[in-house]
Amino acid sequence: MSSQALNIKNLSFSFGKNAVLKDINLEIKHGEIFALIGPNGAGKSTLFRLISGLLPIQKGSIEVNGHSLSDSLSEAKASQMLLTDDPNIYPYLTGKEFIHMHASLRGIKESKVSKELPKLKKIFPTLANLEEPIGEQSRGNKQKIQIICAMLTKPKLLLSDEPIVGLDPSSVVTFGETLEEFVKEKNSVLLALHTLDFAQKYAHKVGILINGELVIIKDIGKSDLYKLYQKYTS
């Protein structure tokens, strides 16, 4: 196993002449929850798309669990999973069907899914019926289905873009606790957030991204995230 779940070196990216990410360097260790915060349009979603292989690397390098996205894309993709801020996928599939499809695509056996799924469903007692089509479910339930998928397939690195938007308060707490359990198994999490309370409570490290630049990376410890955020954004 590589010593780092994510290793980004000198990463830059631009849309045409518009530089969105500038010389990003970031390391996330195994068992770490890293919160990336920053104003709207700072480049968080672009960074997530680059890490998950949805955008091409223009300059710099990204390694996920020791696998370079440029050289071993398949292995790098298999080591991570993206929870997008737009959970509106395959509205015509039921939640259960999507979970089984996802597990199948990631090489998880049916027997394991059948065994694990009832336990995972208990994480979110408020989750609506999984037999209903995803398109008919609320945003929060769509998020929960994606989270269940992540917990089922246990990627080494979980990328989660605005994961708690749409979740009810008790589910937010459950999700945070689930992440804490998830990283105990040496898995890692990279969160993009606007909710500083959540980052303060569950993340180990924080990075502030402003205008495509990672201006600070810091252990959260007892530092006040609001003050830190205001210091760099005001």
Add this chain to the structure above:
Amino acid sequence: MTVLLKLFLTDFKQASFWLKKHTIAKILVSIASLLLLTGLVNILFWGSYSYFWSISPYQPYGKLTAIYALHSGLIITAWFVFLSSFIQIFRSIIKPSKELIYLMGQPVKPITISLWISFRAWIINTFLMLIFWLPVTFSYNLVFGEFSTTSLITNIVLITSVITAAIQVTSTFISLIVTPLLKGHESWLAAGGTISFLGISWGLIGLVFPQSLRELIRIDIDKFDQLFSNLPLNQNWVITRKIIQFLETTQISYLVLPIIFFLILIIVGIFINQFLLIKSWQRVLAKAYNRHPLSPPIYWWYQKPHIIKETLLMIRDHSERNSFFFFLGLLGFFFFFLQRSLNINQDLSQSLESLTAFSLGAVLFISTAFLLRIVFPLLTKEGHSAWYLLRECHSGLEVHQTKATYAKLLIGLLFVLVNLGWLLMPLSKEIKLSLIVYSSFGVILLGWLNTVMGLMMTEWEKGDNPEQISTSGTGILTLIISLIIITGIVSSYLKVIPYDWNITLSVLSLGIILAIHRFSEAKSQKYQYPQNWD
């Protein structure tokens, strides 16, 4: 009225906004579409003109036959306009647009919303009907008629507008009643809808081409009048007959009754529909949870997840399912129609080659429409879900291969249905075999072309509207190449092309498509989510 005008103005602004982005590409697509339409209108005009001219010496039977053909055409196109209108309204209610949802929540009168929904559908349907109706009546008038060109065009446009409006309100009424009942049973709807469509079409063909038509060819002249006037379409209660009589005699008095009838229908229809609209929509929303009875065993997900996903999309998505069954239904309708025509006109030795060539062209054209609508958008229609596919598949090539595999299944289905259709036709074994060989080659070639062209297109933002994918620049280009292929195949069937050329052209076309295939595979390595799309 002011609100309605504002809504139309908003639609206009939306269209202008749409045109401002990639304007040149859109203008080119519009020109290509216009050229295709012009081609279609020309085919209809020259085809009908040749037919009317060929029967014109046999008077008065030639004119009577021409009138009957016009009436049949009117009935059949009206049926298709009804279907098109029904589907458009059905879709507006069962899957309302964001604009419609917004309007429903505003203090806007139901009649305004009803008229706003119907207006666009009415414009489209009138246009579609005129594409058929204008060239055919124009050619009739050149051979038999006495109208001036301006008078004919004015009359036809007015009559067509009124007829489509009447069809529009009727189909809207039926759709408003039926849609809430169908909600929740969508998975069975497509199969039921196709069976109903084929059943009604079969009945309609029986009405338009009854068995007694066959007797008219052999009957004594003195009995002709009696038998002809007894044909179902020639009965006085058939309201469209008056319109045809107007074209025959140019006497405006024939139009009074049908126009009054249709106007009453329109006014009553609009009045009733405004009351039904909100109630139907609310009833549909109240049944929002749609359980899918056709759910595959979980085991299958672990064998062929991509195939299962694509199949479920085809079964469960309204737009995909309706289009899938519509085009296959159209194919079935054409074969029904052809079988009936061949059964009635048994002495076709002179025109059999032309008829079978036309039929081969028509079958390949319907196949192209199916392929362009169903197979071509397979990749792009991933739309907002594209990120998931690109994320989970190991490479772009894997995405390419999974889509190509599913395309092969669809092409295989079309292949079987087309050949089954030919096998059921009352034709000699030699002709059937020849048609099967030519259409098999055509379906494979067209299917392959549509697959690889579609796999080069990654405009995910069009994914929510597969019709928009099919009518994109790449879609129109694919259609044009497909039409060239169809023309080549039909020319080869008619032996217009020398035998040696056939082999050369076949190898050449296969080679070109293979090259496009390789190119699309290479392009798949660069599949990516839009850089600036949320």
